[in-house]
Amino acid sequence: GDSVTQMEGPVTLSEEAFLTINCTYTATGYPSLFWYVQYPGEGLQLLLKATKADDKGSNKGFEATYRKETTSFHLEKGSVQVSDSAVYFCALSDPRTNTGNQFYFGTGTSLTVIP
Amino acid sequence: NAGVMQNPRHLVRRRGQEARLRCSPMKGHSHVYWYRQLPEEGLKFMVYLQKENIIDESGMPKERFSAEFPKEGPSILRIQQVVRGDSAAYFCASSPPGGLDTQYFGPGTRLTVL
Numbered sequence: 731g732d733s734v735t736q737m738e739g740p741v742t743l744s745e746e747a748f749l750t751i752n753c754t755y756t757a758t759g760y761p762s763l764f765w766y767v768q769y770p771g772e773g774l775q776l777l778l779k780a781t782k783a784d785d786k787g788s789n790k791g792f793e794a795t796y797r798k799e800t801t802s803f804h805l806e807k808g809s810v811q812v813s814d815s816a817v818y819f820c821a822l823s824d825p826r827t828n829t830g831n832q833f834y835f836g837t838g839t840s841l842t843v844i845p
Numbered sequence: 846n847a848g849v850m851q852n853p854r855h856l857v858r859r860r861g862q863e864a865r866l867r868c869s870p871m872k873g874h875s876h877v878y879w880y881r882q883l884p885e886e887g888l889k890f891m892v893y894l895q896k897e898n899i900i901d902e903s904g905m906p907k908e909r910f911s912a913e914f915p916k917e918g919p920s921i922l923r924i925q926q927v928v929r930g931d932s933a934a935y936f937c938a939s940s941p942p943g944g945l946d947t948q949y950f951g952p953g954t955r956l957t958v959l
Contacts, residue, residue: 764947772953773851773936773950773953779947819887831878832890832893832901833880833890833948835880836887837885837886838887
């Protein structure tokens, strides 16, 4: 079945450091891939998405490229800020093979950025 | 355009009581999804509904849990006879017709069972 495996945290970085959070997936079809961010006490916010192989999603300085050959969708940011401290979730969905259109989420990676 | 609304944000129940969680989707969205997030875990799908129909409830526990999305009003997730293991954050998401590949999440209801 479909699943997402995400780099475990927690991750602690200094401000302006480079961020990579690894995400790999298993899917029977051709899923869309997502990164969501959850700030403390809040719900999930869509950060970026990619719907087909080689697409790059980007938002707020974050990027992720849909790599079909390595079944990966790693999240990167060149220079993190304190305000990026949150939990990041990788997710996939494939409405074409998944009649329920459920999203499959990774377990989340907690990021803390220190000044 | 208001986002997905959930209430209450926090709910405390004693074992054996009932919990009712409400979700109002974004305006124009006709698809609603419920997820559960246990402590230190990712979100797990529970149920997918359209107006007056349950489309997929494969993630819903067979007993004590039910969901509805009536023609008028919010979607309701109902948990009867709650147990401590039901303590979790319950998130609702919605998507528009034809936009099934993206879901927009509410702030969640944090249920604590004493």
